[in-house]
Amino acid sequence: MSIVNEECLKVNNNTEEFDKSINDKKSDAIQNMKNTSDINNQINSHTSMIESLKSRINGLKKEIGLRESKIEGINSEINSLESNVKVLTSDNEEYKKTYNEALINLNSLSGKRDNLSNKKNSQYENLKTKEARLNTLIHMENSLEGYNKGVKAILKNKCDKVKVFGTVSNVITVPTGLETAIEVALSSSIQNIIVDNEKTAQEMINYLKNENIGRATFLPLSTIKGRKVNFSSELSQINGFVGFASKLIKYDEMFNNVISFLLGRIIICTNLKVGTEIAKKTGYTFKLVTLDGDVINAGGSYTGGSRNVLNNGIISRKNELADLSEKVKIDKSNYNSISTELDNIENEIKNQNEIVSSSSTKIKEIEFKIKNENNKKDMFASNMKNIVDDIKYLKIEMDKIYSDIDSYNNSIDSNKLKLKDLTELNKNYEEEIQELSEKLLHFKNEKETLINKITNKKVEIAEQNKIIENLNENLMNYKKNKETCSEKINLFNDEIKEKENLILEIKKEIEYTSGSNEKIEKDIESALNTIKESELKKENIRKDLEQNENKMKDVDESLNLMINSIHKLEITKSKIESEIDFNINKLWEDYEITIPQASKYKKDIKSYSELSKKANDLKSKIKGLGNVNVNAIEEYKEVTERYNFLTKQREDLKKAESDLLKVIETINLTMRNQFNEKFNIIRKNFNEVFKELFGGGYADLKLEGNDVLNDGIDIIVQPPGKKLQSLSLLSGGEKGLSAIALVFAILKMKPTPFCVLDEIEAALDDANVNRFSNFLKRYSKETQFIVITHRKGSMAAAEALYGVTMEEKGVSKVLSLKL
Structure with missing residues (x-):
């Protein structure tokens, strides 16, 4: 296996060396091709750029020509705008002059208007005050205020100006300043009734008797004789002598005897000092009356002080009524003239305001036009500057383009030479790559043969390793089972030992319990007997305690009764002593006598309650009389006058209140109509804007009640995918978007x-x-x-x-x- 691996490693190394050489040659060839391509691209790019730059030069020449023609048009427009601005500026100066003159006139007229308005208000208040006083005097005159009951009845029912001519005050006219003196001089005679003869006087007296409506004094013209007075001319030389009363007043000639009878021997003077001097000279034969109402009677007695006469004010009222009527007419005329003048000024102010408004509008329009013309001029100037700059930049650009064309031509010539060299180099790279590829193919075939041998050996080794792993796994499982069984055996042995120990303990406890049961039963019986004896003793003690408590309770009740009796006697004693002290003090405070002194007046009383009631009744009657008011008549006159004035004012206020309520009702009706109209528009807009912002849904506004001016408004919204609900139940973002929808609904309406x-x-x-x-x-x-x-x-x-x-x-x- 190791020999095969060595051979395989040697072949791999040779293969990798040839691969690397081939790849290096290919990379060099590719780079060479890339360089060739780049140079071709540069040549093509430079050629196209030259063509583009030549086209751009032609375009720049055209643009320069267009911009030069635009400059000529702009100069023409600027000259036209400058002439327009001069004309507009001249017009603007004229309108400003008119505007300033109107403002000066307006300020002057406003000052006049304010002065006249204040004067009008002051005149109106004075007029209303005088009218109220005049109405009060007319009412008093019509109701015969100040006359006796009988005189009132005759004047109202019998005064025909043929037989009954009226009172003395009705037939005379007193100059201003002499009212008080004439009223004092006439005194009660001021209410005397002038009739044609004594028969008429008798008829009037019988009428008063039959109707039981008072008394009156009558002056028949047929019986009354005047008093002729002879006086020294020296009296008229005295400083302070005014004249005889009958000569100072005006009246009809037919009443000459009556007036002479009443006032013929009465002299009017300025004050008591002058009156005393005149009285001494006349020997106190005339009655003298000062302008203030003080009197020196014939015979020498003096009367004066503060006046409190029943008939005071009848002549003064008559004169005041005439004087006030004339003043009211004058004030009304003045008020109307002021109102007319104020209306004229208001119209003039309106005209001046219109002039100011129109002039201001014209000035703004002209200034706006001037501004537009200047803006256009600036714009044209800016455009011309930009065009000049553009021409400059275009020429600079043309020069640069010519320079770029020369540069591109030089670059093309240089790239063509480089391209020739790269083409020859590329052929050499291709021949070398072909030779290296043939050698690489030979080494790859050798490598594949060795790889197949190595793969077969690896399969055999893997099968043997699998068998060994299975045997080791079975061995480990057997060892684990053995350990588990040993642990279970140890646990069972420990449990058996615990059970045996528990059985021994239970046996010992059973033996001990059987020996002590008898002793426990004896102790329980002895304890029960002791408890029974204790309960008997307890019952006996409880009965003795109850008896003692009952005795104590009886003693306490007796003691409390005695204490309460003593306390009541002490209270009664204190009450009697207080009453005695109170009666002693009251006797001294009310009657200033002591007990010994009062005992002299002692009487037997049958019923104290009746006497007490009688005393209280007498005190109540005395108290009910109140204080005597000597000024009642004067106070009544003042109160009546004040009452009439306030009644008139109250009626005016009621009328004003009624008018204001009507105006308020009209305003409320208009407000309700406008509110309902605009509210319906806002509701529609709210729903539309809400749908647009939320992408659907529904929104509405509802009034909480029927009073549109005072009730609140509920906002009901339904975002898409949610149920209809109040605005307060939405999230913060939904509330914000709903509020925005409402704002724009209102904005959409106006x-x-x-x-x-x-x-x-x-x-x-x-x-x-x-x-x-x-x-x-x-x-x-x-x-x-x-x-x-x-x-x-x-x-x-x-x-x-x-x-x-x-x-x-x-x-x-x-x-x-x-x-």
Whole structure:
């Protein structure tokens, strides 16, 4: 076997040497062929490149000619644009001038409008205040406020201006400033009723009696005689003398006797000091009244102080009513003129705003046109510069092409010489490879014969090795079975020994137990007897203890009864002492007498409760009378006036409230209609956008109730392959994509030209980000989007990227990329 192996090894070595030589020769031949092919390729490539470069030179010459003609056209366009910009700039200056003038006018008019508006509001408030006061005075005058009951009845039912002419206050006109003096001078006579004769006076009195409606004083014109006064002209020279009351007021001539009768001997002066001087000169024969209402009576008595007269204010009210009516008319006229002027200014402001708006629009249009023209001009200039640069580069390129053609021609000549040498070398390699291949074939045949011999010997050796392995395996199995049987025998022997020891222990225990049973039974019987005796003793002791406890309980009950009785007596004693002290104190506080003093008035009482009740009734009646209010009439007048004013204000507020409620109802109705209309559009859009983003499914919006303005909205969605459910039950990514669908449903209803989205797709996975990006790209045809994002899918869909980085602390840098 070893000899065959040696021969085989020798043949292998010879074969490998020839294989290596043949392979080396083949490699050299292949490399030589490759070099030949490379040179041929270079020659062909250079030839085609020369043809291409010649064609390129012709094309460059044409391009240069076209660009030179374009430069001439661009220069013409630039000149035209410059002339257009000059015209537009001139027009723009004119519009700016008009715009600035309109702004100046607008600011001036706005200031005037604000001043007039404030003036109008102030005028309106004053007018409303005066109207409220006027209405109050008219109401008081119509309701005869301040007149007695009887006078009111006559004036309302019997005043016909033929027989009954009215009260004194009705027939006189008092100048401003003299109201208080005339009211004091007339005093209660101000309510006297002037009639034609005494018969009418009697009829009126009978009427009042029959109707039981009060009293009144009547002044018949047929019986009343005037008082003629003779006075020294020196009185009129006194500083502070105003005049006789009858001369200071105005009235109809037919009432001359009545007015002379009432006011003929009354002098009006400025103050008490002047009045005292006049009274001394006249010997206190005239009644003097100051402008403040103080009085020096004929005879010398003085009356004055604060006024609290029943008829105070009737003449003042009449004068105030006339004066206020005139002021209200003037204020209304002023208010209307201000409103008209304000409306004119508003119209002028509107006109100026229109001028500003139109001028601003024109300016923007012209500036936009100028900007476009300049942009076009810049574009043409840039294009011309690019064309000039292109011509320069084209000429440089032509020069380079000529140089390249010369280089390629030289290279072709050199490669042809190399190709001839490589062809001869290739023939030599082929002859050497043929000779080595014949020798290699001889050695391969010898090698195959030796390999067959070696294979037969290896088969015989493998069969013998297999028999030996089977015998060794059987031997090992027999040894393992023997060891297992020995272990089982040892275990059975140990178990038998344990069982024998257990049997011995059981026998010993049986012998011991039979000898001690009798002793245990005797001990149990003795213990039972002892227990019975102990139970008898225990029962006797328990009975004695119960008897003693019953006795103790009886004693405790008796003791508690005695303690409670003593406590009640002490409480009663304290209560009586407190009542005695209270009565002593009350006797002193209420009546300021002591017990010994009160004993003098001691009487026997049949029923204390009746006397107590009677005393309480008397106290209640006294308390019910309250405090006496001497200013009740004046307070009533003020309260009535205030009440009438507030009633008017309340009616105005109610009317305003009603108007506002109507306006609110109209607004709510419009809002509901618009909401329902837009809500239905959003529902439809939501379903469409949801299907587009999810690739199917269903989405809807539902109101929680019937009140569209206040109720919430439920979002119901059904992604593809899932059941219909609320938005709160979806995953985070599904919620995010559903929210995006809702946003774009609203945006679809009312598109905007510009929209910013800040990391709107942050919660989405990559697949949904790509789907959202594609949707956004389709939608960007109508709306321009700026998306702040960190997701690659969104960046890939964008038309331009802007990145912000901070290379240094506090310094940001912006990078841009057009896609």
